[in-house]
Amino acid sequence: MPGTSNSGTSNSGTSNYDLIIIGGGINGAGIARDAAGRGLKVLLCEQNDLASATSSASTKLIHGGLRYLEHYEFRLVREALTEREVLLGNAPHIIWPLRFVLPHRKDLRPAWMIRLGLFLYDHLGGRKKLPASKGISFASHVAGEPLREDVTKGFVYSDCWVDDARLVVLNAMDARECGAEILTRTKCVGAKQMDGQWNVTLRDADHDQDRVVTGKMLINAAGPWCADLIKPDGGAVQSKTKANIRLVKGSHIVVPKLFDHDYCYIFQNGDGRIVFAIPYENDFTLIGTTDVDFTGDPSTVKIDQDEVDYLCKLASGYFKKSVSTDDVVWTYSGVRPLYAGNGDGKNASKISRDYTLKLEANSDDAPALHVFGGKITTYRKLAEHALQIITDQLGHNDQPWTASAPLPGGDFPNASFDDAYDVFAKRYNWVPSAMLTRLLRLYGTRIETILGAANALSDLGACYGHDLYEAEVQYLIDQEWVRDLDDLIWRRSKLGLRLTDDQKAVLKKRLAGAQADKIAAE
Missing domain, CATH: 1.10.8.870 (Alpha-glycerophosphate oxidase, cap domain)
Known part of the structure; x- marks a missing residue:
C-alpha cells in the first residue's frame, strides 16, 4: 500500500496530524483511508458511531442514477457507472450485481425515451462485467408474476447492491490499518487557526474530557452537520466559507417479502420521482425512498406517516398484493446534505446528488476543505479528488491507489x-x-x-x-x-x-x- 506499512498501528500517541477529518460517514472514512494509504498522518473524529446518520440510511445501491440522465448530469452518471465495477471488484463480499425491472407506463415516460436512457446507461461508464439492458414482456418473465395485470411490459438493466454501513466501517478499518486514528463518540467542539495550523478541541463522550490536537489541514466531512459546523455565529469551526446546503430527508420502509425472485423493481410515479422495491435480508422487501425538505436536528430524523402512505400507495399501484401501514416491520430515515448552488427553488428530487469540494486557503492560515453533497457510489472518486487538493496544499506528492485495493475482507x-x-x-x-x-x-x-x-x-x-x-x-x-x-x-x-x-x-x-x-x- 503506498506510503505505509499495513501494520494495524495508529497515531493514538500523538497530537500532531497532517489531516484532521470531522465526520465518520462514507466521505470522511473514504478520505481517511486514501490519505492514510499515502502516508499522511490522519485523525478522524465522529460524534456518534460510524455511519450513524446519512451513510447508513441509503437505498443500499451502487448505481449510476438512471433518472439523473433526465437532468443532463452526464458527468455524475458516467463517474458513478464506472465506479460500480471498481467497487464490485474491491468489495465482493458487501457489493454484488442486481437486475432491475422498470415497468413501462405509457402515461409517464414514452418507451423510446426509456430505451435511449438505457442505451446511454449501458455505454457511458464502460460497462464490462454487468449484463446489458433489454426489453421484456411480463407475460413470460418471472418478474411479471407479482405485478398487476395492467402492467404488461418493461425493461431490465443492471446495477449493484451495497451494505452501506459496512462500506463505511471497512474504509475506517483500512484507514486504521494504514496508521490513521479513528475516534468514535468524539465530537469536535472547537477548531481555530493558531500559528499557521489548526488547533482542534475534541470531546470524548465516554469520559466527558477534552483533548486538543493540531493539524496542518482540516476536512469538514460532517454530512448533514457540515453547514452548522461552520456557521459564523455558533459554529465550532472558524471559517469564512458559505455552505449553501439544502437538507432533504429520504425514508424507507421494510415489509415482508412481496415476491419470490431476485429481481428488483424501479417504479415511476406521476410526480416525476421513482421508488425502488428490493429483496432485503432474504425474507423482506425494502421500499424507498422519499424526498422531503428537512429542518431541525438530523440526529432526530424519522419517517412521517405521509411518507409511509406515499410509499405504500406507490407500491400498491404496481403489485397485485397491496401494501399497507400494517405491513411495515421497520423504517429508517436519513438526511441528505445536498449542495443547492443556485437551485434553492427546485423540487427536492431535482437537486443534484453530485458533490462539491470547497477549499478555504490563504498564505497565512492552514487550509480547510469542505465536503458538500455526494452519493455513496462516488465516495472513492470524491476521496481521490479531495486528495488531489490535499496533497497540493501539503506539498505531498503521491499517486492514487484505492482503485485496485480490496477493502478488508474483500480479497476473494x-x-x-x-x-x-x-x-x-x-x-x-x-x-x-x-x-x-x-x-x-x-x-x-x-x-x-x-x-x-x-x-x-x-x-x-x-x-x-x-x-x-x-x-x-x-x-x-x-x-x-x-x-x-x-x-x-x-x-x-x-x-x-x-x-x-x-x-x-x-x-x-x-x-x-x-x-x-x-x-x-x-
Missing part, C-alpha cells in the same frame, strides 16, 4: 463470492450454510478472525439468538468500534429484524458491560 479469489464460499464451506464444514453465507457477506475473509480455530458452534461461545455467537460479538467490539445495541444489530448487521426483545435486552447488557470494563481499564 477472482473477486468471486461463490469461489470464496466454496473455500470456506470446506474449511468450516460445521457452520450451517445460512450462517456461513451471512458471515461471509458481512466480513469476507475476516471470518477467519471470528471463527479462528473453532471446530464446532459450541466453540464460539454463548448464542445471543438467531446465529449470533459471542465470538462475533467480541470481534465487533475489538475490531469494529461496536459499543451499543444499535451499532451491532442495525449498522454492523441487520439482526434487529431477527432478534426478539428478550434477546436484544441480553445483548444490550453484554455490550454495556464491555463498555464499562473498557472505561474502567482506561
